[in-house]
Structures are given as C-alpha cells and as structure tokens.
Amino acid sequence: xxxxxxxxxxxxxxxxxxxxxxxxxxxxxxxxxxxxxxxxxxxxxxxxxxxxxxxxxxxxxxxxxxxxxxxxxxxxxxxxxxxxxxxxxxxxxxxxxxxxxxxxxxxxxxxxxxxxxxxxxxxxxxxxxxxxxxxxxxxxxxxxxxxxxxxxxxxxxxxxxxxxxxxxxxxxxxxxxxxxxxxxxxxxxxxxxxxxxxxxxxxxxxxxxxxxxxxxxxxxxxxxxxxxxxxxxxxxxxxxxxxxxxxxxxxxxxxxxxxxxxxxxxxxxxxxxxxxxxxxxxxxxxxxxxxxxxxxxxxxxxxxxxxxxxxxxxxxxxxxxxxxxxxx
Numbered sequence: 292x293x294x295x296x297x298x299x300x301x302x303x304x305x306x307x308x309x310x311x312x313x314x315x316x317x318x319x320x321x322x323x324x325x326x327x328x329x330x331x332x333x334x335x336x337x338x339x340x341x342x343x344x345x346x347x348x349x350x351x352x353x354x355x356x357x358x359x360x361x362x363x364x365x366x367x368x369x370x371x372x373x374x375x376x377x378x379x380x381x382x383x384x385x386x387x388x389x390x391x392x393x394x395x396x397x398x399x400x401x402x403x404x405x406x407x408x409x410x411x412x413x414x415x416x417x418x419x420x421x422x423x424x425x426x427x428x429x430x431x432x433x434x435x436x437x438x439x440x441x442x443x444x445x446x447x448x449x450x451x452x453x454x455x456x457x458x459x460x461x462x463x464x465x466x467x468x469x470x471x472x473x474x475x476x477x478x479x480x481x482x483x484x485x486x487x488x489x490x491x492x493x494x495x496x497x498x499x500x501x502x503x504x505x506x507x508x509x510x511x512x513x514x515x516x517x518x519x520x521x522x523x524x525x526x527x528x529x530x531x532x533x534x535x536x537x538x539x540x541x542x543x544x545x546x547x548x549x550x551x552x553x554x555x556x557x558x559x560x561x562x563x564x565x566x567x568x569x570x571x572x573x574x575x576x577x578x579x580x581x582x583x584x585x586x587x588x589x590x591x592x593x594x595x596x597x598x599x600x601x602x603x604x605x606x607x608x609x610x611x612x613x614x615x616x617x618x619x
Contacts, residue, residue, distance in 0.1 A: 297506045300524050301558035307512055307521035309335070311529065315342040318444055328445070329452050332534055336547035337512055339529040340501070345437055346528060349503045351430040352568045356476030358422045360397045367420060376402040376417040376473065396479050396489060399423070403472035406435045414469060435474055438570040439466050442499055445532075453542055454587045463541070464498060468575035471497070479509070479565040483555035489565075490553040495535035497573035502531040507565040508557050513550040522557060537574050543582035543593035 310331040316324035331338035359367065359378060370378040379398040401423070404414040409427050423431070446460040453460075464470070479489050489509065502510065504525045511520045523531055539548040556565050574580070584591040 297563060298559040300506075300508050300522075300560065304557055305519065305521045306524050307335075307337075307514060309337055309339050309523060309531070311339045311341060312532075313342050314340050314344075314441065314444070317448060325448050325452075328448055332449065332546050334547060335512070335515065336534040336539075336549035337523065337551075338532050339526060340441075340532050341529050343437075343441055343530055345434070345441075345503065345530070348430060348434045348437065349568050351426070352434050352474070352476055352503075353505065353566050355423065355426050355430055356399050356478060356566065356568070359399050359420055359476075360478050362420060362422075370418055370420050372417050374415060374417055375471065376400045376405065376415050377419060396477065398478075399476040401431060401435075401474040401476075403435055403439075403466070403474070404469050406431055406474070407466060431474065435570070438474070438501060438572075441501070442570075442572045445499060449538075449542070449546065453545065453583075454589050455583060456586055459583070459586060460538075460541070463574050463578045464572060465575055468577065470575050471571075471573040473571050473573075475567075475569045475571065477565075477567040477569065479553075479555075479567075481556075481562055481564045483561060485555060485557075485561065487555040488552060489555065492550055492552040494548045494550055495533065495571065496537065497535040497571045498538035498541075499572040500533050500535060501570045502533075503568040504531075505566045507560050507563060509553050509555060509565055511552050511554060515549070520552070535571075535573075537580060540580050541574075541583050543584060543587075543590035545590065545593050 310327055312328045312331065313321075313324055317328060328338065367378050368380075371380060372378070377400060379400060381396045381398070399419075401419070402413075402415045402417060405417060405419075406427065408414055409432060442464065443461050446464060447458075450458065450460040464472075483489070492513070506525050506527065508522055508525055510523045510531065512523060513519070514521050525531075533551070534546045534548050536548045539546050555561050556563065582590050582594045584594050
C-alpha cells in the first residue's frame with residue numbers, strides 16, 4: 292500500500308557483496324547458475340535471488356500486514372498468541388538524547404500448516420484476525436505455495452551437490468508433514484536511535500530463510516573470519532536468502548549458517564517504518580537432526596571420515612533431536 296519514495300541506501304557504510312542467483316535459470320537446470328548457488332551457500336551462506344516471481348504477491352502480503360497492525364489495539368491484542376504463530380507485539384526501550392519511549396515491533400506469524408490446510412480447521416489451534424482469513428485465498432496461500440516451490444527447487448540443487456539419494460532433502464522438508472515453517476510479516480518502527488538493535492546477533496534455526504523488503508536496510512552479517520559487521524543492501528526485485536542451522540547440520544556443516552542481526556535502518560532511511568516479509572523453511576517435525584553421513588560420502592568426509600559415522604560422534608549435538616524439540 293505504501294508507495295512513497297524512500298531515501299537511497301547510504302554509500303558511506305560497509306556493505307557485504309552477495310552473489311546474485313537467477314531463479315529462472317536454476318529452474319531450468321542451468322549448470323553455471325547452480326554452481327553460483329552452491330558457491331554462495333557453502334561460503335557466506337547468504338545470496339540474492341532474482342526472477343523468483345514473488346514481487347506482486349509480496350506487496351500484497353505487506354498490505355495484509357499493514358491492515359493487521361492497523362487494527363485497534365483492543366482488537367488485535369485478542370489474537371496475540373502464546374504459540375509461535377498469530378499476531379505478536381514485541382516491546383523494547385528506545386533511548387537517545389531527546390526521547391525515551393516504549394517501541395513496538397509487530398509481527399504476523401502465519402503457520403505453513405494453517406495456510407496449506409485452509410479452509411479446514413487450523414492445525415496449530417491459532418486464531419488470526421478476520422482480515423487474515425479474508426486474504427487467505429487471494430494472497431497468503433499463493434505466497435506460501437510459491438515459496439514452497441522455490442524451496443523445493445533450491446533443495447534439489449543442494450541434494451544433487453551433496454550426493455544424496457534423489458529427493459531426500461525435499462522429503463525431510465515435505466509440505467505434507469507438520470512443521471514449524473512459517474510466513475512472517477514484520478513492522479519495525481521508524482526513528483529508532485542509530486545503531487539500535489531490532490533483532491540481536493543470531494543464526495536462523497531452520498533450513499532456509501527468504502527475506503523480502505520494501506527497500507529499507509538494517510540487516511547486517513558478520514563477515515567470515517572477522518569481527519566486522521557489514522550491511523546487506525536491499526535491491527529491488529531481489530530476495531535475500533540464507534542457510535539456517537538445521538540444513539547446515541544435515542549437510543555436516545558444508546552449507547553455511549552465518550551470524551546476522553538487524554539494526555535500525557541506516558542513514559536517512561531511519562525515518563521510515565521498516566517492513567519485512569520472510570518465509571522460513573523448517574524440517575518436518577519427525578526429522579532427526581544429524582549429519583546425513585550415511586547417505587553421502589561428501590558429508591561423511593566433512594564430519595571426519597566414514598569410519599566415525601556409525602556412532603554419529605562428529606555431530607555438533609550430543610544426541611539426535613527432531614526439529615520439533617528445538618527452540619524456533
């Protein structure tokens with residue numbers, strides 16, 4: 292809904308270059324493009340994805356989010372959930388020389404299972420505001436279905452590169468199995484103090500994350516091998532993608548999950564609300580989180596050699612867990 296012209300991204304700050312991957316070429320099996328994707332996923336763990344076909348539907352998701360957070364507080368607070376899904380309001384103190392006030396980050400978390408089962412009863416047991424249900428068929432379901440298709444295509448590339456049995460990664464992330472995958476619409480307030488952390492340093496717990504923005508920055512990643520934080524510049528028509536911990540673990544660390552954080556928008560962009568639309572792909576709830584060493588010699592070598600695989604001693608966790616048991 293918001294089409295106002297935004298200030299340009301600042302040129303006087305440290306920016307982390309990202310590899311640009313063309314999704315249309317990935318779908319076509321273009322070898323050079325799949326090699327580019329593999330290079331990005333196994334080095335920095337972040338990349339831009341263009342030609343993904345989501346631009347129009349993402350703007351509709353932003354509009355849905357705007358409508359939701361614009362509801363009267365006494366109405367939307369009825370939909371704030373204790374589960375991971377539903378409407379959320381996160382408060383924190385923002386202070387500078389002039390102001391001291393309670394700032395709010397507002398989220399609309401839509402469970403993949405709820406969306407994909409629509410119009411049947413919601414599997415999560417979560418209630419959403421009426422405007423969310425009104426846009427399920429026209430906006431939310433198409434967004435989740437298209438995101439799911441992109442996930443399947445990307446996972447197929449990784450599956451092949453890792454030397455795994457055909458379709459294994461997609462089976463571990465099947466849209467048919469209950470999971471914590473979700474679409475999240477985020478509104479961060481404007482005029483935060485410079486350098487204010489909106490989300491602290493972390494890695495994503497799931498497998499793949501896809502970030503869409505309206506052109507405002509704030510995302511930073513820790514440049515590998517350094518203690519330097521660098522901004523990722525938003526680019527029109529380009530989604531920012533990254534590997535999460537679960538996929539990194541399944542690959543024996545070959546796929547890289549990088550540390551990142553979100554600050555207030557830089558420079559003159561700070562005077563505008565920052566909207567983000569993210570799709571988080573997570574493994575099915577029954578999936579045991581361990582390196583797939585018995586399925587791939589490449590992964591076996593990465594975790595220390597095939598002779599150590601039977602006891603799974605080379606994993607980063609003491610015992611296999613399902614993704615449902617992880618904090619998400």
